[in-house]
Amino acid sequence: MHDQPSQPGVRISLGELIEMRHRVREVQLFSTPAQRSPLIGLHHSKLRGRGVDFDQVRAYQAGDDVRSIDWRVTARTQEPHTKLFHEERERPIYILVEQSARLFFGSGLVFKSVLAAQAAGLIGWAALGHNDRIGGLVFGDLEQHEIKPRRSKQSLLQLLNRLVRANQALSGNAGGNRDSLALALRRAREVLRPGSLVVLICDERTLGDNSEQQLQLLARHIDLLLLPLSDPLDHALPAAGLLRFAEQGAQLELDSHDADLRQAYRSLGQARQARWLRLAQKLGVPLLALSTQTEMIEQLREHLNAQRPRKTQ
Incomplete structure (x- = not known):
């Protein structure tokens, strides 16, 4: 496959993901001995099983x-x-990152597919800088590509290269396996040992009954960090008149001036957000939801500050 020219916000390039290593210092994802990050609880002290x-x-x-x-x-x-x-002085960190047709969309700063790649790159470089073994799985509508966790820059670069290839192959044509997340999670359960950390970066809409069940099984022995992605248009439909949608030859027309329709659409978006929140609370894991509307590192900083315990007067 030929490397397509990068279209900022629409396609990601390997160069952009390599440059992401310079932004790791802007947000404290993993702790240093002198400074406890909210994610350190995940990182070494909360290992399940024989850590x-x-x-x-x-x-x-x-x-x-x-x-x-x-x-x-x-x-x-x-x-x-x-x-x-x-x-253990190191642990496997396994980044599960989605690159499917449903992510090839964005009304904000970037497409959701680009946001997913940026988040995976940032977390990958942060983990490598923390001396951890890094690997993961890039999954989409039809394929999944796995990189086994190793403590080497080469392993991370392999993962990022796979991510870029999947990203540049995306088009607006949806299709393939609707349960690709459940399959990816099942694979993680097969290959990862207790005490590993799985970072899940996927479309907010990808979560279904099967994948939720797989996450519950995974959480028994594996630490989890959930990063569901959304776009403002996932949560609210603008009053823009007649909207036409096409997918695999099927046509759909919606009258966006219909107040009941807009309310039903908003309710569906709120229900998806609530489902992720309930799941994170049930499993006792951090939820760092990201939107295409705002710069990624700014959002991560806000999440981490919100999770940091407040000092009592």
């Missing part, structure tokens, strides 16, 4: 956890031995 790596075996001492006894060494030496572990 540690095996280190060595030594003779059992009073007070050791009996669950850590190494029965093989104990049987061989006839003396109780226990396994020692040390905390």
Whole structure:
């Protein structure tokens, strides 16, 4: 596939995603020892399962956890031995990012597909700078492309390159698998070990019953960060007269001056937002909803400031 010339806000280029590394310092996504970020709770202290790596075996001492006894060494030496572990210094961060036809749209600063790519790039560079293993899965209407998590710039560049190729192949023709998110989440459950962090960047409208169920299963052992994307036109229909829509040969006409129609449309948008909020609260995970209306880093800063505990007087 030939690299299309970048159309600002409509298409993303690899150069733009590489440049995103210079913007990491503008928003504290992951903590430093001197400054606790709201996401540090996700980052190392809230690992589910055994969030540690095996280190060595030594003779059992009073007070050791009996669950850590190494029965093989104990049987061989006839003396109780226990396994020692040390905390992981890095963790796999797996970015699930959507590039489907439903994202190839925007009435704000950028298309939703571009916003998704920008967010994935920023989080990828932040994770790499935090010494984590980075990988992910780019999913769309028909295909998904996976990059296994590794602690290397090459791994991140592979993910970003896949993202750009998927982005530049997008057109306004919808189609393919409507449950592509559920399939992507199922794949994440198959390959990721407990204590990993999944960052989900997808259209707000992508969430369905199957994908919600997959997220609940994933959240039992994996930490989650949810970034649903929307456009102002997802939530409110302007009073612009007769609107014509076409998809796969089907035509639809709507009279946007109809107040009842606009109210029903607004209610659907509010219901989608409420569903994400309920899900995030139920799973106890951060929700950083992004809109094409405002600059991305500005929105992330606002989210993180809102999550930071306020000092009491």
